[in-house]
Amino acid sequence: MHAAVRLALGLVLVVSCSAWGAEPGPAPELTAGESKFLANLRQVSQGLPRAGEGYFSADGKQIVYQAYPIGYPFYQIYTQPKDSQQPRLVSTGRGRTTCAYFSPDGQTILFASSHTDPQIDVTELKAREEAARGGRRRYQWDFDPHMDLYTVKFDGTGLHRLTDAAGYDAEGSYSPDGRQIVFTSTRDGDPDIYVMNSDGTEVRQITNAPGYDGGPFFSPDGKWIVFRSDREEKDMLQLYLVSVDGKVEVPLTNNLKHVNWCPYFHPSGKYLIWSGADYTTGRGTFHLFTMELDWSGDRPKGGAVTQITDHEKMDVLPVFSPDGKQLMWTSTRAADGTSQLFLADWLR
Numbered sequence: 001m002h003a004a005v006r007l008a009l010g011l012v013l014v015v016s017c018s019a020w021g022a023e024p025g026p027a028p029e030l031t032a033g034e035s036k037f038l039a040n041l042r043q044v045s046q047g048l049p050r051a052g053e054g055y056f057s058a059d060g061k062q063i064v065y066q067a068y069p070i071g072y073p074f075y076q077i078y079t080q081p082k083d084s085q086q087p088r089l090v091s092t093g094r095g096r097t098t099c100a101y102f103s104p105d106g107q108t109i110l111f112a113s114s115h116t117d118p119q120i121d122v123t124e125l126k127a128r129e130e131a132a133r134g135g136r137r138r139y140q141w142d143f144d145p146h147m148d149l150y151t152v153k154f155d156g157t158g159l160h161r162l163t164d165a166a167g168y169d170a171e172g173s174y175s176p177d178g179r180q181i182v183f184t185s186t187r188d189g190d191p192d193i194y195v196m197n198s199d200g201t202e203v204r205q206i207t208n209a210p211g212y213d214g215g216p217f218f219s220p221d222g223k224w225i226v227f228r229s230d231r232e233e234k235d236m237l238q239l240y241l242v243s244v245d246g247k248v249e250v251p252l253t254n255n256l257k258h259v260n261w262c263p264y265f266h267p268s269g270k271y272l273i274w275s276g277a278d279y280t281t282g283r284g285t286f287h288l289f290t291m292e293l294d295w296s297g298d299r300p301k302g303g304a305v306t307q308i309t310d311h312e313k314m315d316v317l318p319v320f321s322p323d324g325k326q327l328m329w330t331s332t333r334a335a336d337g338t339s340q341l342f343l344a345d346w347l348r
Helices: 003-009 120-134
Strands: 012-014 038-043 050-056 062-068 076-081 097-102 108-113 136-138 148-153 169-174 180-185 192-197 213-218 224-229 238-243 249-251 258-265 271-278 287-294 301-307 315-320 326-331 340-346
Touching: 050 097, 050 315, 050 326, 062 097, 076 097, 076 108, 108 169, 148 169, 169 213, 180 213, 192 213, 192 224, 213 258, 224 258, 238 258, 258 315, 271 315, 287 315
Parallel strands: 050 340, 097 169
Antiparallel strands: 012 136, 038 340, 050 062, 062 076, 097 108, 108 148, 169 180, 180 192, 213 224, 224 238, 238 249, 258 271, 271 287, 287 301, 315 326, 326 340
16 A cells, blocks of 8 residues: 555554454444355454455465454454454564565565664554544554565565665565565656566666656466556556556556555456545545456457445455456455445356
């Protein structure tokens, strides 16, 4: 979750007193419209004040996500079995963290962290004081200049730093073969898309447009990258595809009074899913949508759009399981109103 959407989203962060082992609330329900596409909805994060942005391991058995620890003001990175609510901390426990992602072999976790902030004590104190003043604050994600990319082994050992350039390096994910990492960096002055080898070498810039380019993921064949950008109108994120060499860009949306956020490919490559909100009449509610993709020409084209969720609560950050049979996303439809991870069978 990132700065380009901080105004548009306007989410409320609730610093709750949730406890480990808390009893889950009533089973969540799908609306009639959602039941056309989804089934067997269940909440998969529990016992943490707020959790989200989850991703699957390549075998589909584990998930990695970010969550607020009890009593600490910034997200940390956790893993757990998909079907067991037993989170395990794998980040350092300090600083801001975000955007964790499994390597294709399942042995390594990529994430961004600001734990090397030389003023981390002051940063933490300011965040604690802010929380203490009101108990809640508006959602905000700044481009922390101390944010860098790290890898850690699945068991939480072997922390390794990949980037050390000045500025924000985050929003990273692996190519399907595990040889490359795509990420967002402000090293040239504003947030753009970069690709590097998985060991951090041979960094190359893929996009170079004014505004924010971020949230990138490789296509299933590794030839294209999907990302979001507000280059046309500040904070009004639109979806784009760019070839891995950066030579061809394809806009997929152009509805400038909408925010189109967090696109992610279905493993088949035939369509992608994202979260969007209509701001023509004020702050919209984020729902999930899919878009068909046509790869038959010399460049891909976006096709039919289908709305997947229509719940009154927010639905964001959707991802498919590696076999394409399940959908996981972040939603505020939890019984206590906090954002948590939800999982459902995908019926398309």
